[in-house]
Amino acid sequence: MTPELHLTKAAHFAVSAARLDPVEDYEAIMWAGMHTCTHWTNAIFHAKGLTSVEFDFEHSWYIDRCPDPDRVLAGLDDQLGGLLDALAVFEGLRAAYVRGPGPFGPEVLARSQEALDRVHAVAEEVFGTL
Amino acid sequence: MRPREHILKAERLEASLRKLDPSDDFEMVIELCVLAATHLFNAALHVEGVTHGHSDQSHTVRPPMEYHRKSPSDAINKGMNALSDLEKLRPVYVRGGAPFEQEVADGCLQNFATAKQIFFDVIGDVASDREWSEVRRDS
Numbered sequence: 001m002t003p004e005l006h007l008t009k010a011a012h013f014a015v016s017a018a019r020l021d022p023v024e025d026y027e028a029i030m031w032a033g034m035h036t037c038t039h040w041t042n043a044i045f046h047a048k049g050l051t052s053v054e055f056d057f058e059h060s061w062y063i064d065r066c067p068d069p070d071r072v073l074a075g076l077d078d079q080l081g082g083l084l085d086a087l088a089v090f091e092g093l094r095a096a097y098v099r100g101p102g103p104f105g106p107e108v109l110a111r112s113q114e115a116l117d118r119v120h121a122v123a124e125e126v127f128g129t130l
Numbered sequence: 131m132r133p134r135e136h137i138l139k140a141e142r143l144e145a146s147l148r149k150l151d152p153s154d155d156f157e158m159v160i161e162l163c164v165l166a167a168t169h170l171f172n173a174a175l176h177v178e179g180v181t182h183g184h185s186d187q188s189h190t191v192r193p194p195m196e197y198h199r200k201s202p203s204d205a206i207n208k209g210m211n212a213l214s215d216l217e218k219l220r221p222v223y224v225r226g227g228a229p230f231e232q233e234v235a236d237g238c239l240q241n242f243a244t245a246k247q248i249f250f251d252v253i254g255d256v257a258s259d260r261e262w263s264e265v266r267r268d269s
Contacts, residue, residue, distance in 0.1 A: 001227045002227075005227035008227070009157065009227060012155070012156070012157050012158075013157060015154070015155070016150055016154075016155040016157070016158040017158075019155065020146055020149060020150075021149075024142075024145070024146070025146040027139070027142060027143060027146070027165075028143065028146035028147075028158065028162060031158075031162075031165065032158055032161075035157070035161070035224065038225075056225065058225055098165065099165075099168075099186065099188060100131065101131050101135045101139065
């Protein structure tokens, strides 16, 4: 999928999350944040030439499934590797708090927001203001 | 998770779903339908004894149903078909780039309603507030 289309989809999720309440709807906000970050990360990886538009990964560990994982992994600097780390934050939170029964606390959403902010900062560096 | 916990989580996700617009929030509507229905699917599987609290399905096919010793009832299979149709929307409209389609949104909400009804029919009152209170007292 093209970077432009990823950015469009990411924007849709961000708009939906903004309609929701941080306490009442924290699971949905977290889930939307995960999709936003995944679309941003795919867009960045495509723009940087790490992955082709033919290969989108759904989860951080799917990077091993791309046609040339060694090349992709070799191309991960701290910034790009940090995007996968941010996705891993969502992957942990969703298992515990969306699919699982983990009790809500403000720190939970703060962790997902911090991961979202990190990916957002890189996405804006690559694509300009989003 | 116990059936009652799945139901409470599904209720929260459905409450979030009701705040969204099927057109403007197409992707999240799909996701919340899938998530809420999956919680009810798990509750129904626990009630039938196909799976237990420590073993939840993340998707209809993960883990494969054949993995379990007991097969789900025909009713659960029907609900699972509706949930599976919801899951099929994800690669196209959520992770993929396909745009909003009214017919797809309508079908999504209809499949969610169908799955929800079927799974609640299986669950019955096993996970009612009263039963849940008794379980908690006994544990």
